[in-house]
Amino acid sequence: MRYLLGFILLLIAFNVVAATPEETVQTAFSKLAPQVKVDAVQESVVPGFYEALIGSQLIYVSKDGRFVLDGSAIDANSQRDITEAARAKNRLASLKQIGPDKRIIFAPENPKYSVTVFTDIDCPFCRRFHQQIDAYNKAGIAVEYIFLPLDIHPGADKKAEAVWCAIDRKLAFTAAMNGADPGTATCVNPVAESTRIAHAIGISGTPTMLASDGSRIAPQISLSPEKLAVELEHIANNPVASR
């Protein structure tokens, strides 16, 4: 009996009285920001925290429910942003819905790496990026384009469709990126679907580049074939620790 009592006291002391991760996170948000709808809760590699997914956002909530951290975490060993990596993982599933048959792929013979690039024909930086496509391929990088025509570029969605419906897509794409008018061809195309999926995973700008693990590559790196090759190698050598 005395043991039992002591055991119960210990349990209380260690706060083992269990709430599920979902309950803990929900309770924290109900106090801090009741309007927020939490989509999912998962364990985190960051000690003492859960990860709460809210749309495409990732927020850390301490396991005791007391602290909420809106920010990012870095693994000091690899110097990688693991918040971005966690977001990336969640992004990958949606990204897989846009298969190779819905992309325009520029690949070298035996690609070492593959990246996904959300692009818009009327976006100047996207055009600049595509001017270097040979250099990317030469560096062993396959570039898989997905169309994301932005609302701020009226008519860009029609151009994307026309390129998609051309007899030689790659040729038409390169011509359009060099300023040629792609015409007005129409056919069944994935432009609307890929746009919808991009928005759902929090991608709203172009060019946005994702590595094969789903992590986002910063423009100052993605716009340089040399820097990108180095970064992709670093990512490949430093996979983010799984839980």
Next chain:
Amino acid sequence: MKFAVIATLALSVFVPVAQAADNSEATARASVQKLIKDNKIEAFEKSPIPGYHQAVVGSQLLYVSDDGRYILQGTLYDASAKVDLTAKRLAKVNVAKLDSYPDSKRIIFAPKTKPKYKVTVFTDIDCGYCRKMHSHIDEYNARGIEVDYLFFPRSGPGTPSFAKAVSVWCAKDKRKALTEAKAGATPAPLQCDNPIAEEYQLGISVGVDGTPAVFAPDGSRIGGYLTPDQLQAQLERVAAEKPEA
């Protein structure tokens, strides 16, 4: 006796953790230093998050796990108390920097009677909302709010906005020159010893990234452009807060 055993068990669980915590400070600190390279850790202490330390670096706060492996940056909230703990801690860093900046280097618009509140406002002559803010200056003062201006020409040293700030500072009547410049007049070009570069650096060090940037007496940043109603409400809220949350 039986309780004693349990107590011992409990202690044996706690003690190694306590010892680990003693070594953790150096480990965690080294990890932060490696990440921030040549930048300086201005303060290093235990964080309110169990198992973490925190480092003040410039105008930022980093949280680091005691084993040094994970470094977090962002905004930390206390969910129950609904308090932004990051802002609270950084306010303390800022208040030390702002309080040590002398009145003699500020351009002060004070109420006629003893002010109830005092705000420090980083401003830029060529900024629309700074001008709009200054158009309410009499109203702020009428509500007992003293406005201390420091210059933060957003375009930086060597630019026309910076030169305008210097000209206003060097005018015989600084306040008049400031008011005229904010109304759109180009100040007569003047040169003299001035604190504009120092103010610009101070702004950067307290995290100013736009103007106007309004700081309350506790060092917390409360705006942006604020109407007299909004400014008064913010100051009352800050004054009502307990100093230690």
